[in-house]
Amino acid sequence: MSSSTTALNESPIRCSSECLLRPGNTNCGGCGMSVSLTMLGRVLNEVGQNCTLVIPACCGIVTAGGYPTTSYNVPVIASTFGSCPAFGSGVAAVRDLNNDPEQVVCWAGDGGTYDIGFATLSAAAERNENLIYICYDNEIYGNTGGQRSSATPAGARTTTSPFGKKENKKDIMSIMAAHRIPYAATLSIAHPEDFKRKLKHALSISGFRFLLAHSPCPTGWKSEPADSVQLVRTAVNGGLFLLYEVYDGLHYKVNAEPDGETDPARYFEMQRRFPEGAMDFDAMRAECRRSFDRLKAMAERFPHEG
Amino acid sequence: MGLELVTGNHAAGYALAAAGEANRSARGTACGIYPITPQTEIVEFVSKYKFTKGRVIPVESEHSAMGVSLGASLAGARSFTASSSNGLAYMFENIMVAGFYRLPIVLTAVNRTLGPPWNIWADQGDTLMLRDFPWLQFYCETNQEVVDSTLLAFRVSEDRRVLLPSLVIMDAFIMSHTQMETDLPAQELVDAYLPTLNLPHQLNHERPTTIGGLAWPQETLSQRVEVDRAMLAVNDVYEECRQEFITIFDRDPGAPIDAFETDDADLILITSGTIASTAREVVRQRRRDGMKIGLIKMKMFRPFPADDLLRACENASRIGVLDRNYAAGMGGVFWHDTKAAFQGQRDNVLIQDYLTGVCGGDVTPAMVNEVIDDLAGRTKAERPMWKGIEA
Numbered sequence: 001m002s003s004s005t006t007a008l009n010e011s012p013i014r015c016s017s018e019c020l021l022r023p024g025n026t027n028c029g030g031c032g033m034s035v036s037l038t039m040l041g042r043v044l045n046e047v048g049q050n051c052t053l054v055i056p057a058c059c060g061i062v063t064a065g066g067y068p069t070t071s072y073n074v075p076v077i078a079s080t081f082g083s084c085p086a087f088g089s090g091v092a093a094v095r096d097l098n099n100d101p102e103q104v105v106c107w108a109g110d111g112g113t114y115d116i117g118f119a120t121l122s123a124a125a126e127r128n129e130n131l132i133y134i135c136y137d138n139e140i141y142g143n144t145g146g147q148r149s150s151a152t153p154a155g156a157r158t159t160t161s162p163f164g165k166k167e168n169k170k171d172i173m174s175i176m177a178a179h180r181i182p183y184a185a186t187l188s189i190a191h192p193e194d195f196k197r198k199l200k201h202a203l204s205i206s207g208f209r210f211l212l213a214h215s216p217c218p219t220g221w222k223s224e225p226a227d228s229v230q231l232v233r234t235a236v237n238g239g240l241f242l243l244y245e246v247y248d249g250l251h252y253k254v255n256a257e258p259d260g261e262t263d264p265a266r267y268f269e270m271q272r273r274f275p276e277g278a279m280d281f282d283a284m285r286a287e288c289r290r291s292f293d294r295l296k297a298m299a300e301r302f303p304h305e306g
Numbered sequence: 307m308g309l310e311l312v313t314g315n316h317a318a319g320y321a322l323a324a325a326g327e328a329n330r331s332a333r334g335t336a337c338g339i340y341p342i343t344p345q346t347e348i349v350e351f352v353s354k355y356k357f358t359k360g361r362v363i364p365v366e367s368e369h370s371a372m373g374v375s376l377g378a379s380l381a382g383a384r385s386f387t388a389s390s391s392n393g394l395a396y397m398f399e400n401i402m403v404a405g406f407y408r409l410p411i412v413l414t415a416v417n418r419t420l421g422p423p424w425n426i427w428a429d430q431g432d433t434l435m436l437r438d439f440p441w442l443q444f445y446c447e448t449n450q451e452v453v454d455s456t457l458l459a460f461r462v463s464e465d466r467r468v469l470l471p472s473l474v475i476m477d478a479f480i481m482s483h484t485q486m487e488t489d490l491p492a493q494e495l496v497d498a499y500l501p502t503l504n505l506p507h508q509l510n511h512e513r514p515t516t517i518g519g520l521a522w523p524q525e526t527l528s529q530r531v532e533v534d535r536a537m538l539a540v541n542d543v544y545e546e547c548r549q550e551f552i553t554i555f556d557r558d559p560g561a562p563i564d565a566f567e568t569d570d571a572d573l574i575l576i577t578s579g580t581i582a583s584t585a586r587e588v589v590r591q592r593r594r595d596g597m598k599i600g601l602i603k604m605k606m607f608r609p610f611p612a613d614d615l616l617r618a619c620e621n622a623s624r625i626g627v628l629d630r631n632y633a634a635g636m637g638g639v640f641w642h643d644t645k646a647a648f649q650g651q652r653d654n655v656l657i658q659d660y661l662t663g664v665c666g667g668d669v670t671p672a673m674v675n676e677v678i679d680d681l682a683g684r685t686k687a688e689r690p691m692w693k694g695i696e697a
Binding site: 052088102119 | 333336338359360361363365366369370371372373374375376377378379380381382383385399400510511514515516517518519520521522
C-alpha cells in the first residue's frame with residue numbers, strides 16, 4: 001500500500017455542512033475538482049483560516065447550485081470568464097487595506113486559466129497580487145460539454161478536436177514560473193499529503209501563488225469514476241504529470257519522481273478520449289523522460305533549499 | 307481648493323478621488339484603471355492621488371479594470387474607473403456585471419467615436435451602447451457639472467433604494483481637454499456630502515452566499531423587476547440628493563433635465579452635452595428675434611426622464627432633437643427615446659431628428675440655426691437628417 005493511500009485512510013474526508021464544499025452538490029462522480037475543493041476546505045480548517053472564492057465560468061461555479069442556495073460554506077463571487085484574477089485582485093486589495101484575515105482564492109478551470117483568462121492571470125501575477133490562484137486542470141472545456149482547450153493533451157479527442165488534438169498541452173507552469181511569482185506548484189489528489197503541504201505553504205506566505213491541480217473528469221475523459229485517483233496517480237508515477245514546486249520563479253524542488261515501473265501508456269488506455277492506435281507511445285514515453293530530465297536538471301542546478 | 311482653471315479630465319479625477327477618499331473611515335477605496343485617449347488624464351490623476359486608505363491598480367485592459375473595481379466594490383470599498391470608446395466596448399461584459407450585481411460604481415466616460423476608423427473625437431455612441439443595462443447615465447455640459455454630477459452620482463448610486471452604478475459623461479476634448487473655471491470642493495465638504503459606503507450585499511464570512519451563480523428564469527426575472535423598481539426610484543432619490551448638495555455646496559448640481567425658455571415655447575430643441583451650450587446661445591438670439599423657442603438639455607438619460615420631458619414640452623408642437631450619435635439603421639438615440647416618451651401621450655407633436663456633430667464634427671451656431679429653420683418650416687417629420695456633411 002502506498003503512503004498516500006495510508007494518509008487517506010488515516011484522515012477520511014468527512015463531509016458536513018461545515019465543509020467548504022457541502023454535501024448535496026450536483027458534481028459528477030469521480031470529479032477531481034470536488035476532491036480538491038474538499039482538500040482546500042480541510043487545510044483551511046487545519047490552519048484556522050477562512051477564504052473568499054472567486055470563480056469564473058467553469059464547473060466550479062455550477063457546483064454552487066441554483067440561487068438562492070449555495071453548496072459553498074464560504075463567500076463566493078462568480079466572475080466573468082476571463083476576469084477571475086481581476087475580481088480577485090479587487091477583493092484582495094480591499095482585504096489588505098482593512099487587514100482582514102481571510103484568504104482570497106481564485107478557483108478556475110483550465111479554460112479560464114490557460115485560455116480566456118490568460119492575459120488577466122499573467123497581469124495579476126506580474127503585479128504580484130496577494131492571492132492564491134488554483135487551477136483545477138481537467139484538460140477540457142467541461143462545462144460546455146467537452147471542447148479542446150490549450151490544456152488538452154495531444155491526441156485527445158474532444159468535440160472540437162474530433163480526430164484527436166494535434167497540438168501539445170501548453171506548459172502553464174513554466175509560464176507562471178517565468179513571472180517570478182513567490183510560489184508555483186503542481187498538485188495531485190493521488191498525493192494528498194503533498195497536496196496538503198503545498199496548500200499549507202501557499203497559505204503561509206503572501207504575494208501571488210499559483211497552484212495547478214491535475215483534475216480527473218470522468219465525463220470528459222471517458223473514464224470510470226472509480227478510476228479517477230488511480231488515473232492521476234498513474235500520471236505522476238508514469239512521468240506524465242510532474243509534482244514539483246518553483247520558489248520565486250528561480251528555485252526548483254521535485255516532490256515525486258516517476259517510479260520507473262509505471263508505464264505511462266496505461267494512463268491513455270484507461271480513458272476513451274484517446275483514439276485507439278492513434279498514440280505513438282514510444283514517442284510519448286521519450287517525451288516523459290525528457291520532461292523529467294529537464295526538471296531534474298533545473299532542480300539540481302537551482303535547488304530550493306529547505 | 308476652491309475656484310481653479312482645470313480641464314474636464316482634471317475635474318473628473320478630482321471628484322472621483324475625493325469621493326474615494328471620503329470613504330477612508332470605512333472600507334476605503336480601490337479600483338482598476340487603464341488608459342485610453344481622451345480620458346487618460348483621469349486615471350493618471352487618481353494614480354498619483356495619495357489616498358489615506360485606498361489602492362489604484364493599473365491593470366492590463368479595460369475588461370480587467372472593471373473586474374478589479376467589481377471585486378473591490380463587493381469587498382465593500384467605494385469604487386470607480388474611467389474609460390472611452392473602444393475601451394468601454396472592451397469593458398462591456400464587466401460593465402453589465404456592475405449593474406446586475408447592484409454595485410454603486412461610478413464610471414467617468416469621455417465620449418469618443420467608436421472605431422474603426424480610429425477617431426478620437428466626441429461622439430456618444432460609446433456610452434449609448436450601454437443604454438440598455440442597469441446604469442444611470444448623466445451627460446455633462448461644463449467641467450463644473452462633471453465635478454457636481456460625479457459626487458451626486460455616488461450619492462444616488464449608493465442610496466439603498468437605487469444601488470445601481472452610474473456613468474458620468476463628457477464630450478471628448480471639447481470638455482476633457484478644455485480648461486474652465488471650476489470650483490473643486492474641499493475634502494471636508496465632500497466628506498459631509500458622501501456618507502461612508504455600507505453595501506448591504508458586501509462579502510460576508512458569517513453568512514456566506516454565492517454572488518452571481520446559476521439562477522432560473524423566475525429568479526432572474528425578479529432580479530430584472532427589482533432593477534426596474536430601482537430605476538423608478540431614481541427620480542425621487544435624485545431630487546433629495548440634489549437638495550442636500552445645494553445645502554452643503556451652496557450650488558445647484560442641476561435637475562435631470564435643464565429646461566430653458568420652454569414654458570411658452572412652440573418649438574423646442576432637445577440635446578445633451580456641449581451642444582447644449584451652443585444651442586442655448588442660438589435659442590437666446592432667436593427669442594430676441596421673437597421666436598417662441600426653448601431648449602431642453604438632457605442631463606440624465608438613464609433612467610429616461612420621460613415625465614419631465616413631457617411636462618417641459620407641454621406647449622410645444624414641434625421638437626427637434628440634436629443627436630451626437632447614430633444608431634445604425636435607426637437614427638439618433640435621444641430622438642428615438644424622445645419619440646417613445648411622446649407616443650400614446652401626445653401623438654400630435656412633430657419630432658424631427660438632426661444628426662449633428664456625429665463622429666466629432668463641430669456643431670456651430672450656424673448649424674443650429676439651420677436646424678431651427680428646417681424645424682419651423684416642417685409639416686411632418688422625416689427620417690433623421692445628417693448635418694455637417696460637406697458637399
